[in-house]
Amino acid sequence: MPSLDIRNLSANIGDKQILKDFTLSIPKGEVHAIMGPNGAGKSTLAKTLAGHEDYTVTGGEVFLDGQPILGLEADARARLGLFLAFQYPCEIPGVSIANFLRAALQARLGEGQEIVATQFYKKLHEKMDQLKMDRKFTARGLNEGFSGGERKRCEILQMMMLEPAYAVMDETDSGLDIDALKIVAQGVNLMRGPNLGVLVITHYQRLLDYIVPDVVHVMWDGRIVKSGGKELAFELEAKGYDWVSKELAPAIAK
Amino acid sequence: MSIETDTATANQIAIDREKGNFRYDTDYAFDAGVGLRPATIDYIADVKGEEPWVREFRHKALKIFESKPMPTHWATKDLEAIDFSKIRYYLSQGQKPSRTWDEVPADIKKTFERLGIPEQERKFLAGVEAQFDSEAAYSRMKEGLSKLGVIFVGPTEGLKDHAEIFRPWFGKVIPTSDNKFSALNSAVFSGGSFIYVPKGVKVKQPLQAYFRINAENFGQFERTLIIADEGAEVTYMEGCTAPKFETATLHSAVVELVALKGAKIQYITVQNWSNNVFNLVTKRGLAHEEAEIRWIDCNIGSRLTMKYPGVILKGRKARGEVLSIALAGDGQHQDTGAKMIHAADETSSNIIAKSISVGKGRSTYRGLVQIPKHLKNCKNNTECDALLINANSRTDTYPAITVRGEGNSVQHEASVSKVSAEQIFYMRSRGLSEAAAMSLSVNGFINDLVREFPMEYSVELKRLIELEMEGSVG
Numbered sequence: 001m002p003s004l005d006i007r008n009l010s011a012n013i014g015d016k017q018i019l020k021d022f023t024l025s026i027p028k029g030e031v032h033a034i035m036g037p038n039g040a041g042k043s044t045l046a047k048t049l050a051g052h053e054d055y056t057v058t059g060g061e062v063f064l065d066g067q068p069i070l071g072l073e074a075d076a077r078a079r080l081g082l083f084l085a086f087q088y089p090c091e092i093p094g095v096s097i098a099n100f101l102r103a104a105l106q107a108r109l110g111e112g113q114e115i116v117a118t119q120f121y122k123k124l125h126e127k128m129d130q131l132k133m134d135r136k137f138t139a140r141g142l143n144e145g146f147s148g149g150e151r152k153r154c155e156i157l158q159m160m161m162l163e164p165a166y167a168v169m170d171e172t173d174s175g176l177d178i179d180a181l182k183i184v185a186q187g188v189n190l191m192r193g194p195n196l197g198v199l200v201i202t203h204y205q206r207l208l209d210y211i212v213p214d215v216v217h218v219m220w221d222g223r224i225v226k227s228g229g230k231e232l233a234f235e236l237e238a239k240g241y242d243w244v245s246k247e248l249a250p251a252i253a254k
Numbered sequence: 255m256s257i258e259t260d261t262a263t264a265n266q267i268a269i270d271r272e273k274g275n276f277r278y279d280t281d282y283a284f285d286a287g288v289g290l291r292p293a294t295i296d297y298i299a300d301v302k303g304e305e306p307w308v309r310e311f312r313h314k315a316l317k318i319f320e321s322k323p324m325p326t327h328w329a330t331k332d333l334e335a336i337d338f339s340k341i342r343y344y345l346s347q348g349q350k351p352s353r354t355w356d357e358v359p360a361d362i363k364k365t366f367e368r369l370g371i372p373e374q375e376r377k378f379l380a381g382v383e384a385q386f387d388s389e390a391a392y393s394r395m396k397e398g399l400s401k402l403g404v405i406f407v408g409p410t411e412g413l414k415d416h417a418e419i420f421r422p423w424f425g426k427v428i429p430t431s432d433n434k435f436s437a438l439n440s441a442v443f444s445g446g447s448f449i450y451v452p453k454g455v456k457v458k459q460p461l462q463a464y465f466r467i468n469a470e471n472f473g474q475f476e477r478t479l480i481i482a483d484e485g486a487e488v489t490y491m492e493g494c495t496a497p498k499f500e501t502a503t504l505h506s507a508v509v510e511l512v513a514l515k516g517a518k519i520q521y522i523t524v525q526n527w528s529n530n531v532f533n534l535v536t537k538r539g540l541a542h543e544e545a546e547i548r549w550i551d552c553n554i555g556s557r558l559t560m561k562y563p564g565v566i567l568k569g570r571k572a573r574g575e576v577l578s579i580a581l582a583g584d585g586q587h588q589d590t591g592a593k594m595i596h597a598a599d600e601t602s603s604n605i606i607a608k609s610i611s612v613g614k615g616r617s618t619y620r621g622l623v624q625i626p627k628h629l630k631n632c633k634n635n636t637e638c639d640a641l642l643i644n645a646n647s648r649t650d651t652y653p654a655i656t657v658r659g660e661g662n663s664v665q666h667e668a669s670v671s672k673v674s675a676e677q678i679f680y681m682r683s684r685g686l687s688e689a690a691a692m693s694l695s696v697n698g699f700i701n702d703l704v705r706e707f708p709m710e711y712s713v714e715l716k717r718l719i720e721l722e723m724e725g726s727v728g
Contacts, residue, residue: 050683053675078685086683090676094698103694104684141698158684
């Protein structure tokens with residue numbers, strides 16, 4: 001079964017260890033959710049998987065469809081099919097969404113192959129319509145002047161255009177109102193299928209009402225302390241993170 | 255005179271160029287030799303059959319040139335590398351250097367490929383052919399223009415056959431003594447465009463230096479004078495994004511623009527000389543009442559470019575604008591900027607300068623804005639942004655703003671930035687290589703200026719920047 005396979009991953013930022021022997025496997029066709037408090041290492045996980053230079057891997061391995069990726073640069077991992085939906089997507093002034101996506105798609109083609117403009121725009125408009133994004137946005141600078149919610153929607157648009165094998169969504173729900181949340185979730189749900197594995201990282205349970213996960217994991221202090229079905233998310237919401245620190249974490253430590 | 259040029263010529267080839275092989279056809283009858291002396295001036299005036307007043311103008315200029323020191327007290331000391339005694343100041347048709355296509359360096363061929371330059375143009379640009387045959391395109395255009403009463407000739411013809419039009423303004427916008435290099439140009443100018451647009455005529459098609467290509471036109475000491483009569487409008491384009499290979503190390507052009515009442519002149523330059531060239535240019539426009547002069551300048555090549563397009567806002571409500579993009583890579587120094595001299599009420603000026611320094615490249619912005627105290631309701635807006643790509647890239651900014659009087663306003667914004675690591679990571683996380691991410695970022699930085707260029711240029715410019723970025727990363 002093709003999967004994104006994270007084994008005993010440990011990672012630091014500077015001298016501080018954040019991920020501690022982290023293990024998780026996300027098969028294609030499934031949506032996994034990770035919930036955890038601030039400081040648990042959720043964003044570190046996302047960025048380390050994507051290959052951000054600020055994070056140093058001190059142990060473990062990650063396989064994407066059987067291929068080891070920790071030795072690869074960020075762009076090589078992306079071309080293999082990994083996508084990260086950022087928590088705080090940055091602006092790229094002067095670079096239009098359309099041009100950016102074209103360049104990203106072009107990067108995946110071989111020498112001498114070219115993106116066909118008509119097909120590209122047709123698909124782009126189709127996805128923008130699905131996300132209820134005004135078509136005028138294609139010409140705007142990427143995220144330039146966008147509100148937080150608009151940026152998140154743009155992340156989903158990119159995901160829909162790039163068709164990754166594995167998508168890691170880092171707190172996509174933060175900064176979204178309920179309507180935007182529904183639209184974003186719809187975009188993700190449209191993509192769900194046997195060719196996509198999704199890792200949804202979130203603080204709150206609410207997103208999971210719309211993107212219903214197959215498996216829920218609770219993360220604490222750099223590792224997974226409990227896994228379960230979607231009911232686990234409700235249990236966590238009801239009992240709070242105190243429950244995690246008092247019961248779940250010590251259990252793992254033993 | 256001619257016998258020692260054989261060795262001198264060989265020396266010049268060795269000194270001047272860095273890549274490829276050039277050979278000079280030997281035709282001693284038309285050889286002005288190297289170095290600059292009064293005899294050189296006479297030689298040039300003789301060959302062109304110039305009027306006595308033009309010859310006299312040249313001689314006076316030579317004296318002024320010799321009396322002025324190199325401006326190294328404020329400009330880069332690199333100017334001292336210029337050896338005036340080793341330069342050829344006039345090359346006639348028979349003397350243009352040439353080489354075979356095989357001798358053209360591979361990276362130049364690659365650039366032509368990447369920029370999509372047509373076959374025939376490649377040979378001209380690479381110095382394989384001395385001429386680019388654009389006669390067909392040019393003659394059609396010539397017909398259309400002459401119907402409108404537009405004059406579009408070279409300086410020799412302009413000063414001889416249309417003296418009554420051009421002589422009154424020649425050397426008035428940029429006096430010979432303005433600086434050492436305007437003096438040099440005034441002594442040895444050859445090639446360039448003299449254009450007159452009659453009252454009310456709005457020329458739709460941009461006029462291009464390209465249309466008048468002959469061996470002289472991509473010359474070292476071009477002299478251009480464009481006069482737009484009342485209410486006339488014209489756009490002129492020079493240069494191209496493709497690397498133009500030159501053996502000559504010194505290029506010193508002078509461009510004078512005159513916009514009479516209500517007229518508009520737009521002058522667009524894209525410069526990509528090879529990295530051995532000193533490109534020292536004086537460009538200035540005179541805008542009368544309600545007239546507009548706009549300089550759109552892009553400097554990518556050369557070892558050293560010094561160029562400060564300026565506008566003298568002489569009439570009420572005149573408008574001046576400079577939009578400038580500079581890219582300095584290893585071994586390059588782009589020392590550019592603008593000058594806006596307000597000399598009437600309600601005049602306005604706008605300067606937007608964006609520079610990119612890559613590798614060890616250095617870019618410098620010098621901006622002069624003058625609004626004297628007796629003027630009212632004048633406005634200037636200046637924005638200069640610098641982008642540093644590598645740790646040892648360099649940029650300097652020297653604004654010189656003098657504003658006095660009541661009711662005048664000046665706004666100046668400057669920024670220096672790096673391409674942020676976060677932006678690069680974001681783009682790489684979408685599958686773009688580091689080089690592709692850099693060049694997208696850089697293109698984004700200059701995007702709003704590139705849009706002002708005519709489309710053919712803007713497409714080529716973007717590709718050129720991609721190429722430069724590829725070379726710089728890693």
